Amino acid sequence: xxxxKTSAEVGGMGHSVKRKEDARFLHxxxxxxxxxxxxxxxxxxxxxxxxxxxxxxxxxxxxxxAIPGVLAVITGExxxxxxxxxxxxxxxxxxxxxxxxxxxxxxxEVCAVIATDRYVAVDGxxxxxxxxxxxxxxxxxxxxLDEDAPLLRPDKEGQKDNQIYHWERGDRAKTDAVxxxxxxxxxxRIYLPRIHVASIETCGxxxxxxxxxxxxxxxxxxxxPHAIRTVVALVAxxxxxxxxxxxxxxxxxxxxxxxxxxxxxxxxxxxxxSFLIGKPVKWIEDRSENLVNGFARDYHMxxxxxxxxxxxxxxxxxxxxxxxGYTDSSANPSKYPTGMFSICTGSYDYEHAFAELDxxxxxxxxxxxxxxxxxxxxxxxxxxxxxxxxxAAKIDKDPAxxxxxxxIKKEQFPYDSPLGWSYDSGDYEATLKKAMxxxxxxDYKKEQAEKRKEGKLMGIGLCTFTEVVGAGPSKxxxxxxxAMFDSAEIRVHPTGKAMARFGTKSQGQGHExxxxxxxxxxxxxxxxxxxxxxxxxxxAPYGLGTYASRSTPTAGAAAAIAARKLKDKGKKIAAHxxxxxxxxxxxxxxxxxxxxxxxxxxxxxxVAFAAYTNIPPGMEPGFEATHYYDPPNLTFPNGAYICVVExxxxxxxxxxxxFVAIDDCGNIINPMIVEGQVHGGLTQGIAPAMYEGIEYDxxxxxxxxxxxxxxxxxxxxxxxxxxxxxxxxxxxxxxGAKGVAESPTVGAPxxxxxxIIDALSPLGIEHLDIPITPAKVWEAIxxxx
Amino acid sequence: xxxxxxxxxxxxxxxxxxxSRLLLVHFIRENLDLTGTHIGCDTSNCGACTILLDxxxxxxxxxxAVRADGAEITTIEGVAAEGTNHPLQQAxxxxxGLHCGFCTPxxxxxxxxxxxxxxxxxxxxxxxxxxGNLCRCTGYNxxxxxxxxxxxxxxxxxxxx
Numbered sequence: 023x024x025x026x027k028t029s030a031e032v033g034g035m036g037h038s039v040k041r042k043e044d045a046r047f048l049h050x051x052x053x054x055x056x057x058x059x060x061x062x063x064x065x066x067x068x069x070x071x072x073x074x075x076x077x078x079x080x081x082x083x084x085x086x087x088a089i090p091g092v093l094a095v096i097t098g099e100x101x102x103x104x105x106x107x108x109x110x111x112x113x114x115x116x117x118x119x120x121x122x123x124x125x126x127x128x129x130x131e132v133c134a135v136i137a138t139d140r141y142v143a144v145d146g147x148x149x150x151x152x153x154x155x156x157x158x159x160x161x162x163x164x165x166x167l168d169e170d171a172p173l174l175r176p177d178k179e180g181q182k183d184n185q186i187y188h189w190e191r192g193d194r195a196k197t198d199a200v201x202x203x204x205x206x207x208x209x210x211r212i213y214l215p216r217i218h219v220a221s222i223e224t225c226g227x228x229x230x231x232x233x234x235x236x237x238x239x240x241x242x243x244x245x246x247p248h249a250i251r252t253v254v255a256l257v258a259x260x261x262x263x264x265x266x267x268x269x270x271x272x273x274x275x276x277x278x279x280x281x282x283x284x285x286x287x288x289x290x291x292x293x294x295x296s297f298l299i300g301k302p303v304k305w306i307e308d309r310s311e312n313l314v315n316g317f318a319r320d321y322h323m324x325x326x327x328x329x330x331x332x333x334x335x336x337x338x339x340x341x342x343x344x345x346x347g348y349t350d351s352s353a354n355p356s357k358y359p360t361g362m363f364s365i366c367t368g369s370y371d372y373e374h375a376f377a378e379l380d381x382x383x384x385x386x387x388x389x390x391x392x393x394x395x396x397x398x399x400x401x402x403x404x405x406x407x408x409x410x411x412x413x414a415a416k417i418d419k420d421p422a423x424x425x426x427x428x429x430i431k432k433e434q435f436p437y438d439s440p441l442g443w444s445y446d447s448g449d450y451e452a453t454l455k456k457a458m459x460x461x462x463x464x465d466y467k468k469e470q471a472e473k474r475k476e477g478k479l480m481g482i483g484l485c486t487f488t489e490v491v492g493a494g495p496s497k498x499x500x501x502x503x504x505a506m507f508d509s510a511e512i513r514v515h516p517t518g519k520a521m522a523r524f525g526t527k528s529q530g531q532g533h534e535x536x537x538x539x540x541x542x543x544x545x546x547x548x549x550x551x552x553x554x555x556x557x558x559x560x561x562a563p564y565g566l567g568t569y570a571s572r573s574t575p576t577a578g579a580a581a582a583i584a585a586r587k588l589k590d591k592g593k594k595i596a597a598h599x600x601x602x603x604x605x606x607x608x609x610x611x612x613x614x615x616x617x618x619x620x621x622x623x624x625x626x627x628x629v630a631f632a633a634y635t636n637i638p639p640g641m642e643p644g645f646e647a648t649h650y651y652d653p654p655n656l657t658f659p660n661g662a663y664i665c666v667v668e669x670x671x672x673x674x675x676x677x678x679x680x681f682v683a684i685d686d687c688g689n690i691i692n693p694m695i696v697e698g699q700v701h702g703g704l705t706q707g708i709a710p711a712m713y714e715g716i717e718y719d720x721x722x723x724x725x726x727x728x729x730x731x732x733x734x735x736x737x738x739x740x741x742x743x744x745x746x747x748x749x750x751x752x753x754x755x756x757x758g759a760k761g762v763a764e765s766p767t768v769g770a771p772x773x774x775x776x777x778i779i780d781a782l783s784p785l786g787i788e789h790l791d792i793p794i795t796p797a798k799v800w801e802a803i804x805x806x807x
Numbered sequence: 808x809x810x811x812x813x814x815x816x817x818x819x820x821x822x823x824x825x826x827s828r829l830l831l832v833h834f835i836r837e838n839l840d841l842t843g844t845h846i847g848c849d850t851s852n853c854g855a856c857t858i859l860l861d862x863x864x865x866x867x868x869x870x871x872a873v874r875a876d877g878a879e880i881t882t883i884e885g886v887a888a889e890g891t892n893h894p895l896q897q898a899x900x901x902x903x904g905l906h907c908g909f910c911t912p913x914x915x916x917x918x919x920x921x922x923x924x925x926x927x928x929x930x931x932x933x934x935x936x937x938x939g940n941l942c943r944c945t946g947y948n949x950x951x952x953x954x955x956x957x958x959x960x961x962x963x964x965x966x967x968x
Contacts, residue, residue, distance in 0.1 A: 046908075048915070049887075050841070056836075056846065274907075276909030309848035309850065309853070530908070695903065697903075701946030701948045701949065702946045703946070736941060736947075737938055
């Protein structure tokens with residue numbers, strides 16, 4: 023276990039110090055985008071398409087413009103004059119900012135109304151007359167590949183059908199051969215439906231262009247302010263918005279979960295509107311707009327798992343159809359269009375695997391946006407973990423035992439997975455055994471046997487997942503060509519207090535506390551004496567932002583290394599102050615002392631003061647350091663989750679009795695915050711497992727586009743989570759940390775699905791796709807009894 | 808059409824001319840610049856806009872400003888004196904009952920009403936009591952613990968008074 027090196031007052035790693043950022047939120051003094059008010063600010067409201075696929079015959083602005091207070095109606099034709107009507111997505115596809123002739127999904131932005139206040143803007147939006155000629159939408163991704171399917175993206179040069187790309191990894195022939203000759207093969211088509219992150223704060227921006235200084239300031243709900251600045255410069259450089267004139271401020275963010283990584287069309291329209299009008303323009307998304315635009319998941323996965331008759335896994339194959347909507351807006355590295363989906367071989371030791379994926383266009387909102395896991399790990403883990411349970415059921419073996427017998431052993435790390443990852447560390451057996459002990463696995467197995475005799479439906483579900491987070495390394499990972507590293511810049515002031523800035527951006531993760539703790543750990547300066555800033559591109563060092571659990575693995579590492587640079591400089595200063603040679607100086611948290619004479623010492627604060635007042639001859643003054651950290655590998659957090667459910671046969675009602683989550687995310691900076699992240703992630707795991715899923719009808723209408731029917735779990739649906747840890751430090755991360763926030767969202771859905779399906783297994787039910795609702799369970803029970 | 812309304816907000820009387828269609832939440836946020844009350848949906852599901860109106864928790868996104876004429880309103884900014892914490896604010900801090908902070912004001916306002924009517928709620932009563940308020944970050948465990956801590960503290964305070 024991790025032992026704290028610092029006192030509670032210093033508050034370095036391992037201390038559950040209370041969060042530094044809480045006070046402003048608790049007193050209603052947070053500063054979210056909608057709280058920003060600039061002089062002369064106008065409001066923008068979008069007119070959106072009621073159709074999933076339609077020609078736009080005309081847009082009439084007159085009635086809207088006649089309303090007092092409506093200043094402008096901006097259409098795609100208006101933007102086309104500046105060549106701003108299309109923009110790149112983060113995966114180098116193209117997306118309309120505003121359409122000139124065709125709308126491609128329901129609720130797509132059609133035009134924008136700019137007015138003096140929100141109510142007037144809404145009146146204006148209702149007064150805009152759009153004449154549509156509806157066309158038959160393609161909703162089913164399998165039909166999108168039919169030979170006679172209409173070509174959805176004729177605007178793309180060389181695009182002959184609705185396939186976006188084909189991707190594959192692994193050895194198809196060998197995997198097929200092993201599967202063909204295996205004792206046991208289990209197969210399933212597993213669907214992970216479209217879901218939406220639904221952060222409680224929706225998206226929005228305030229764009230303010232100053233015609234005199236030619237500077238653009240944008241307050242934006244973004245998880246990646248620097249990347250957005252570069253994208254804006256790339257998209258709008260030709261009209262004069264060059265990067266040094268653009269300042270993106272990501273203020274307090276009311277939850278992100280990946281939904282605030284993409285550039286949404288309305289951001290660009292608001293910027294264009296401010297650029298044209300010369301006044302600040304605010305756009306705040308409605309919840310209904312938010313829920314029907316930008317999705318995660320939507321993978322149809324055909325899985326095959328092969329094993330020997332006693333359950334030794336031999337090969338895994340998965341062929342996926344990915345529905346991306348009308349454009350691929352995945353925020354994935356260019357070499358990894360399917361993100362880290364090839365982690366799908368899981369926590370098990372076997373040689374042969376093959377994964378392929380075809381991505382297609384349909385008349386749905388742009389897909390590929392994250393849901394607390396941007397890089398497709400959730401899909402991958404769901405596939406393997408459902409299949410392992412299916413194998414266990416097929417050969418009638420305890421699913422825990424099957425996992426224990428197939429795990430990669432701790433002495434096998436670093437472990438090269440069949441699809442090309444190098445897992446850094448783990449002790450899967452210890453993690454699962456801890457979860458089994460905590461839940462009381464053996465007792466539940468006995469209870470289940472008793473209940474089954476009485477005809478009651480009780481299920482125990484497991485998930486033992488391996489995550490992959492912390493991108494870079496920059497040689498492999500990028501966003502639109504920008505390498506995925508991250509940064510920290512530390513300034514220690516003469517009085518020994520410090521300020522540090524980062525290229526990441528907290529959306530609730532508590533960076534103002536955890537980064538201060540990392541610096542406290544390294545420098546011995548109390549965390550309360552360290553201010554943390556993020557989100558302002560004019561002041562923060564360049565970084566790729568916060569998503570995919572990458573902040574601790576990248577920027578956290580940058581903080582540690584920048585602090586170590588300072589410590590090295592401090593050693594020279596201490597030697598100068600103590601009048602000994604540098605070799606005679608030793609360090610213990612917060613102070614330098616003379617080897618063998620610990621009474622002769624200088625604190626880090628003394629040294630900081632000297633860096634500005636009593637500088638050794640020839641040394642550069644000041645006490646500052648910057649580091650851009652390019653990780654040598656990803657980190658591989660893992661965990662073992664166990665869920666116990668009871669299902670009521672008469673109604674299909676599902677009662678989650680217990681849920682135990684043991685996570686191994688390496689060394690922990692703040693246990694309280696990590697536990698909080700796990701709780702939140704688990705609720706965002708039960709959400710898609712049992713409640714959430716965006717549904718479409720055959721015309722491409724979204725059937726549940728408000729929070730009245732898109733069921734975000736409340737405190738009632740969310741179980742009492744039980745959490746714990748094993749600690750296997752990452753061998754390559756400077757702090758031995760790994761990142762955690764997405765693990766629970768990845769691990770919970772299969773554990774819950776496995777538990778419910780286990781409960782239903784006496785009836786002969788072998789699989790259900792998530793969300794597993796009482797209605798779905800009831801129907802399955804009816805079909806099997 | 809404009810109407811003159813007078814409300815007492817966080818102890819101060821305010822008179823203003825408002826449009827008949829102006830929502831109370833917009834009046835609070837935009838006319839009074841009290842931006843601690845948030846907007847998270849358009850269907851009264853999320854509860855981020857919860858305030859106290861004549862002592863009862865109300866979702867201010869579904870309440871017309873004109874209807875609040877004569878009412879006494881408390882928002883998150885008026886829960887405790889400047890620089891101090893109400894036991895609920897202290898408890899949310901102590902128990903890590905907030906992450907992004909966006910739902911927090913609404914959660915606290917709702918919990919105030921809950922504890923007024925039920926000073927010693929069970930875990931289940933707390934979960935049902937805050938079920939009109941959505942949080943996407945915390946998974947609710949620590950919000951429940953926060954309300955439990957505040958309940959204890961508020962009971963101690965009332966006993967010592």
